[in-house]
Amino acid sequence: MTDRSTQSRGKGSAARARTGMSPGAAATIAAFASLLTCYVGVALEAFFGIKGMALNPHLQAVLMWMLAFVATAFVFRDRERHGSALPLLIAGLANIVLLATLYFHYDHRFEALAYVLLIIATLMNQNLLLQVLNRKVRSQTVEISELNAQLANKVERQAGQIGRLERLKEFLAPQIAQAVVDGGRENLLSTHRRYIACLFCDIRNFTALSEALDPEDVIDILQRYHDRCGALAAASGGTIGFRSGDGLMIYFNDPIPCEAPVLDAVKLALDIRREFAEICAPWRRMGHVLGIGLGISSGHATMGLVGREGRADYTAVGGVVNVASRLCDAAAQDEILISQRAFMDVEDHLSADPVGGLKLKGFANPVEAYRVLSTNDPVAN
Incomplete structure (x- = not known):
C-alpha cells in the first residue's frame, strides 16, 4: 500500500x-x-x-x-x-x-x-x-554540495593514485604497480627481506656485434629485445630490477607474492630465449654470431628502493642476485643455468643436466649449477 x-x-x-x-x-x-x-x-x-x-x-x-x-x-x-x-x-x-x-x-x-x-x-x-x-x-x-565535495575528494584521491601509479610503473610491472596502488600498499616498497627467484640475462657477443653493425641496427636490436622481455616479464608477474645496456634483471615473489617463483622464472627464461631467437634470426642468416645467456638463482634478498629522489629503482640486493648474475656470465650462447638451490625448488617440474661446480667470480667455492633443458609444461618450452 x-x-x-x-x-x-x-x-x-x-x-x-x-x-x-x-x-x-x-x-x-x-x-x-x-x-x-x-x-x-x-x-x-x-x-x-x-x-x-x-x-x-x-x-x-x-x-x-x-x-x-x-x-x-x-x-x-x-x-x-x-x-x-x-x-x-x-x-x-x-x-x-x-x-x-x-x-x-x-x-x-x-x-x-x-x-x-x-x-x-x-x-x-x-x-x-x-x-x-x-x-x-x-x-x-x-x-x-556534499556529493560535489565527495566527488572532488574522490577525483583528488584518483589523481594521487594515477601519480603514484606512473611513478611505480618506472620500476614495476604495470599490473603489479596497479595492484600496489589499488590496495594502498605502498609500504610494500619499504626495505624488507623476501625469498625470491632472480633471473639475469644478457646478449652474447654484443660488443663485437656493435662494432660490426650500424648504430641504428644495434639500437633496433636492443629496443626489440627490451620491449619483448619487458612484455614477457609483465605477463608472467615478474618485476624488472634494472636494465643496463644488453643486461636485464627480473625477480619473482616481490612485491606481490607468487606460489612458484622459481618455476615462473624458468618459464620466463625459456620464453625470452625463444623470443630472442626470432629477433636474432635475420642477423644469424647474415653470419653474425648472436645469442643470449641466462642465469637463475633463488634465496633471501633485501628488497627496497635504491637511488635518489626522482630517480630510484626498486630492486633486490644479496647473494641470490650475485649468483644469478655470475651464472648468466658463465652461460654459453642460448644456455640457461640454474643454481642448485633453485633447481631443488622445481626439480619435479623440469628437465636439467648437472654442469658440476662452476668457479664464479667473487665466490671462493665452486657453485653447483644445472643446465635447463625444458619444463614439463610443453607450452613453456
Whole structure:
C-alpha cells in the first residue's frame, strides 16, 4: 500500500511538472471556479454589460458546492505532503457555511464568508506546499554540495593514485604497480627481506656485434629485445630490477607474492630465449654470431628502493642476485643455468643436466649449477 501511495504521489508530481502547474494550484483553481460560478451573472454585467445571462439557480448552486468540494478534496490530498490539517479544517468550514446558506437560509454575507474561507484555505494550502518544496530544494542543494565535495575528494584521491601509479610503473610491472596502488600498499616498497627467484640475462657477443653493425641496427636490436622481455616479464608477474645496456634483471615473489617463483622464472627464461631467437634470426642468416645467456638463482634478498629522489629503482640486493648474475656470465650462447638451490625448488617440474661446480667470480667455492633443458609444461618450452 505504501509503495502504491508513493508511486501515485510520484506520478502526480511528474504530471504537474509536465503541465507546469505549481503545487496546490489545483485546489486554488477549483475554489476560484466555484466563486466565478456564484458571481458569473454579476461579473458579466459589471465587466461586459451583458444582462440576463444568469444560470439556473438550482444548477448554479450545485456547481458552486461541487466545485467547492473539489477544492476541498485537493486540499485533503495535499495534506499528506505538507502535514498540516489547518487548511482542510478551514475548507471544511467553508463548505458547511456554503451549503447552509444555499439550502437552509440564504444570506449573501454568509455566502461571501464561505468563499473568503475557501480562498484562504486553498492559498494557505498552496503556501504550505511551496514551503515544503523550498525545504526540499534546500535539502537537495546541501546534498548536491556534499556529493560535489565527495566527488572532488574522490577525483583528488584518483589523481594521487594515477601519480603514484606512473611513478611505480618506472620500476614495476604495470599490473603489479596497479595492484600496489589499488590496495594502498605502498609500504610494500619499504626495505624488507623476501625469498625470491632472480633471473639475469644478457646478449652474447654484443660488443663485437656493435662494432660490426650500424648504430641504428644495434639500437633496433636492443629496443626489440627490451620491449619483448619487458612484455614477457609483465605477463608472467615478474618485476624488472634494472636494465643496463644488453643486461636485464627480473625477480619473482616481490612485491606481490607468487606460489612458484622459481618455476615462473624458468618459464620466463625459456620464453625470452625463444623470443630472442626470432629477433636474432635475420642477423644469424647474415653470419653474425648472436645469442643470449641466462642465469637463475633463488634465496633471501633485501628488497627496497635504491637511488635518489626522482630517480630510484626498486630492486633486490644479496647473494641470490650475485649468483644469478655470475651464472648468466658463465652461460654459453642460448644456455640457461640454474643454481642448485633453485633447481631443488622445481626439480619435479623440469628437465636439467648437472654442469658440476662452476668457479664464479667473487665466490671462493665452486657453485653447483644445472643446465635447463625444458619444463614439463610443453607450452613453456
